[in-house]
């Protein structure tokens with residue numbers, strides 16, 4: 001039971017371990033004199049002493065549960081559940097945990113009952129038939145002993161595995177803290193003044209990492225030690241090679257602003273973010289591999305088995321497709337792909353932005369399919385031009401007078417040249433565009449509705465790209481290749 005809980009907790013918050021939580025709950029509840037005594041007696045080993053004591057108590061409790069089971073299986077189960085309740089309350093009272101973190105303890109309790117049932121069945125088979133001497137170990141008694149040993153061994157393995165998973169996490173965390181990003185060979189073009197529309201509810205032009213949307217299939221965030229990381233480049237290439245993290249740091253790195261968008265973003269949605277990325281141009285990486293003629297796709301695969309299919313030509317043209325290691329001046333956060341991910345201007349994340357990337361295979365669309373392609377999404381995903389109203393919020397009540405509307409629009413690699421706003425069914429009017437940072441980033445806009453008339457109103461927004469192409473009004477759902485249509489929202493002027 002304890003081992004399964006400990007093992008499962010390796011995949012959750014570290015405080016989800018019932019041992020750690022019980023330990024820290026005990027520390028919290030210990031009277032100061034006992035704490036002082038423990039520190040004085042065991043020194044820096046006080047925590048080790050605590051864990052050993054908890055381990056001893058756990059063993060004694062297990063024996064008690066075993067004895068209880070001899071009398072009544074139900075009673076023993078009740079004891080396990082009671083124990084799980086105590087452990088769960090230790091877990092949820094920790095500051096860094098959520099209700100979800102009791103899952104390891106619950107799994108542990110289920111495993112405990114399972115093992116108990118199995119052992120009791122073995123044990124009842126050992127009960128000597130009447131007339132025979134029960135003290136002679138028969139084959140079934142041997143089975144019971146064997147069963148107990150197996151259960152113990154499984155516990156030991158689970159506990160060991162959990163500590164090596166936690167150790168990997170600690171290694172990765174320490175490595176990320178210690179990492180100093182190298183200076184880029186090419187610095188990002190400084191942001192022009194006036195990229196930001198300063199109104200309440202407007203997003204920051206550069207999205208802070210902690211606010212950056214996160215989309216992935218990872219149940220637990222991969223914790224990769226950069227010292228263990230390498231990228232394999234292979235497939236339809238003249239020269240296969242593998243690059244490790246130190247080699248990557250030694251390349252000529254580039255810094256660039258780029259707006260990432262998720263294909264699942266609905267019209268008006270916020271699965272979009274803009275950051276400054278530091279990385280190595282994938283173009284140079286592929287030059288080194290020398291793709292063979294006939295290849296038209298790069299299948300990138302992550303440490304946790306996600307994959308994306310990116311058109312080869314997109315990774316070889318002069319847009320800044322990067323193997324990124326930095327995000328807004330710091331190493332990639334774990335949730336955003338530490339130590340290395342891809343970012344590609346103009347393509348939705350599911351076909352380009354592989355986080356925790358470890359493998360690039362040069363191949364053909366007709367030969368290989370990526371993770372989401374096999375689940376009903378298009379094999380290619382260029383980002384659709386989009387515009388959004390950020391202020392006022394839907395159904396907001398705004399004071400009468402001049403009403404200021406503001407928002408963002410994006411058409412990565414092409415750029416936004418014009419944004420228009422329509423109040424109710426009135427004429428389309430041009431909004432003021434904020435400064436443009438680059439063709440690969442979103443652009444903010446602002447529109448003042450003078451002398452707004454009180455009552456319920458709607459506002460609609462649409463954009464034009466730099467070639468003068470109008471954003472389509474045709475409504476489409478995100479599946480299979482991205483939402484489209486103009487955003488319209490309701491608000492009230494008081």
Ligand SMILES: Nc1nc2c(c(=O)[nH]1)N[C@H]1C(S)=C(S)[C@@H](COP(=O)(O)O)O[C@H]1N2
Pocket residue numbers: 212213214215216217218260261262263302303304306335336337348349350353354355356
């Ligand atoms: N390893 C991995 N990388 C991934 C994904 C994933 O599920 N696993 N999701 C992709 C999708 S759908 C998007 S939109 C972007 C999101 O990147 P972010 O979480 O850094 O915003 O990551 C892409 N990279």
Ligand SMILES: [Mo]
Pocket residue numbers: 215261262263264348349350
């Ligand atoms: Mo996505």
